[in-house]
Amino acid sequence: xxxxxxxxxxxxxxxxxxxxxxxxxxxxxxxxxxxxxxxxxxxxxxxxxxxxxxxxxxxxxxxxxxxxxxxxxxxxxxxxxxxxxxxxxxxxxxxxxxxxxxxxxxxxxxxxxxxxxxxxxxxxxxxxxxxxxxxxxxxxxxxxxxxxxxxxxxxxxxxxxxxxxxxxxxxxxxxxxxxxxxxxxxxxxxxxxxxxxxxxxxxxxxxxxxxxxxxxxxxxxxxxxxxxxxxxxxxxxxxxx
Amino acid sequence: xxxxxxxxxxxxxxxxxxxxxxxxxxxxxxxxxxxxxxxxxxxxxxxxxxxxxxxxxxxxxxxxxxxxxxxxxxxxxxxxxxxxxxxxxxxxxxxxxxxxxxxxxxxxxxxxxxxxxxxxxxxxxxxxxxxxxxxxxxxxxxxxxxxxxxxxxxxxxxxxxxxxxxxxxxxxxxxxxxxxxxxxxxxxxxxxxxxxxxxxxxxxxxxxxxxxxxxxxxxxxxxxxxxxxxxxxxxxxxxxxxxxxxxxxxxxxxxxxxxxxxxxxxxxxxxxxxxxxxxxxxxxxxxxxxxxxxxx
Numbered sequence: 001x002x003x004x005x006x007x008x009x010x011x012x013x014x015x016x017x018x019x020x021x022x023x024x025x026x027x028x029x030x031x032x033x034x035x036x037x038x039x040x041x042x043x044x045x046x047x048x049x050x051x052x053x054x055x056x057x058x059x060x061x062x063x064x065x066x067x068x069x070x071x072x073x074x075x076x077x078x079x080x081x082x083x084x085x086x087x088x089x090x091x092x093x094x095x096x097x098x099x100x101x102x103x104x105x106x107x108x109x110x111x112x113x114x115x116x117x118x119x120x121x122x123x124x125x126x127x128x129x130x131x132x133x134x135x136x137x138x139x140x141x142x143x144x145x146x147x148x149x150x151x152x153x154x155x156x157x158x159x160x161x162x163x164x165x166x167x168x169x170x171x172x173x174x175x176x177x178x179x180x181x182x183x184x185x186x187x188x189x190x191x192x193x194x195x196x197x198x199x200x201x202x203x204x205x206x207x208x209x210x211x212x213x214x215x216x217x218x219x220x221x222x223x224x225x226x227x228x229x230x231x232x233x234x235x236x237x238x239x240x241x
Numbered sequence: 242x243x244x245x246x247x248x249x250x251x252x253x254x255x256x257x258x259x260x261x262x263x264x265x266x267x268x269x270x271x272x273x274x275x276x277x278x279x280x281x282x283x284x285x286x287x288x289x290x291x292x293x294x295x296x297x298x299x300x301x302x303x304x305x306x307x308x309x310x311x312x313x314x315x316x317x318x319x320x321x322x323x324x325x326x327x328x329x330x331x332x333x334x335x336x337x338x339x340x341x342x343x344x345x346x347x348x349x350x351x352x353x354x355x356x357x358x359x360x361x362x363x364x365x366x367x368x369x370x371x372x373x374x375x376x377x378x379x380x381x382x383x384x385x386x387x388x389x390x391x392x393x394x395x396x397x398x399x400x401x402x403x404x405x406x407x408x409x410x411x412x413x414x415x416x417x418x419x420x421x422x423x424x425x426x427x428x429x430x431x432x433x434x435x436x437x438x439x440x441x442x443x444x445x446x447x448x449x450x451x452x453x454x455x456x457x458x459x460x461x462x463x464x465x466x467x468x469x470x471x472x473x474x475x476x477x478x479x480x481x482x483x484x485x486x487x488x489x490x491x492x493x494x495x496x497x498x499x500x501x502x503x504x505x506x507x508x509x510x511x512x513x514x515x516x517x518x519x520x521x522x523x524x525x526x527x528x529x530x531x532x533x534x535x536x537x
Contacts, residue, residue: 074428086423088416103428
């Protein structure tokens with residue numbers, strides 16, 4: 001479904017991504033772990049067409065999409081739930097959803113909208129409220145729902161758990177699993193390794209712009225380096241064991 | 242003396258509302274561009290001039306029927322708006338707002354120069370719609386043209402309101418104003434909508450020009466003052482607020498006309514700017530200053 005081959009990216013002269021290679025197969029749930037500044041968000045900007053990579057190839061369903069406009073990429077079926085949600089705070093919840101369906105036009109709108117309200121019943125109750133007045137968890141749900149309104153084949157999420165209460169995070173992860181069962185492929189980018197590895201089949205670990213580890217969720221969860229860096233176990237724990 | 246002025250009050254109000262309608266349209270043009278791009282388009286006043294003068298040429302030289310001439314003038318100016326956005330603004334290397342605003346100032350001066358070359362320094366006028374015989378309402382003499390001005394601008398305002406609230410494209414324009422990054426991520430082409438905003442600003446400006454030319458006439462440089470008045474109206478209402486632009490435009494027209502009537506018509510133009518200064522001192526956000534909802 002998605003294949004990144006030797007992607008490098010720079011901000012000016014500063015290298016941010018160094019020859020990143022990864023893939024996501026159809027029907028998978030894959031996570032990309034990394035601390036602040038590892039280059040995760042830049043990688044996502046490359047995927048959404050917001051940042052042009054300086055080298056390498058992004059293949060989405062067989063065609064190269066690097067350097068394509070965000071609009072074209074969304075139309076191909078790759079949608080993103082961005083960092084900080086990026087909602088339209090002064091528009092109502094309903095309008096936010098409608099605009100998610102912008103590329104499909106008015107006709108298909110109602111049906112998809114009903115599905116979303118089914119998936120996130122809170123949104124039905126808040127339809128006429130401005131998006132900016134929602135709570136953090138509700139905003140996150142709206143952001144996911146808005147991305148789903150584009151009817152994506154692959155849904156990419158940038159730290160959907162950030163700043164949310166553990167119960168809400170669980171709810172959101174459960175929704176992702178459900179969506180995946182219904183056929184949406186998922187790439188989850190997270191700092192919250194524990195949660196992400198729990199819902200995903202496979203994962204990659206990124207550090208300073210490189211992929212340093214990859215494997216099944218279980219392999220990664222048991223890997224010393226992951227335990228130390230993301231699960232809060234010190235080297236000392238390891239030595240003493 | 243006093244009673245005579247009071248008798249003229251309805252007349253002042255009528256002329257205030259008429260000018261106010263035109264200011265409201267111009268203010269709306271500022272608002273359209275502001276909301277889509279965050280820049281102040283100082284060429285807005287010259288769109289007004291272009292609309293008026295192109296209509297003059299189409300009507301008098303080419304002999305087109307009046308409605309066709311007016312619509313063509315609006316379409317032409319809309320194209321000029323698109324060209325301004327697609328050319329100098331989009332190709333500017335430096336994307337800073339201040340630089341882009343300076344480019345619109347340059348465009349304004351160029352348009353004025355081009356206007357002088359094309360139409361000369363003379364004042365031009367258009368025949369009034371519905372004839373020149375006024376009728377009397379509450380001791381005010383009202384020209385049919387006045388009713389046209391008020392009627393057409395009100396319908397445009399209603400149309401724009403419906404467009405923003407009830408069409409997907411209108412909502413997308415508000416979304417681009419609210420969060421361009423988020424808009425791009427759901428596949429809204431920000432570029433196309435910005436071009437559309439400039440086209441609409443051009444058309445609305447040209448309409449203002451077409452409507453006011455029969456009343457006050459038009460020359461290559463009239464757009465400057467009209468543009469500044471519209472700008473003042475937009476700020477009075479709260480810059481960027483659509484409703485504010487409309488109310489600000491009407492209010493400015495009224496205050497200006499009453500000020501000219503009751504104080505001195507020599508200061509007619511000064512009132513607009515006194516009001517502008519006043520509002521900037523007292524309430525910089527304007528009457529309908531947008532309290533934007535934002536939560537982190």
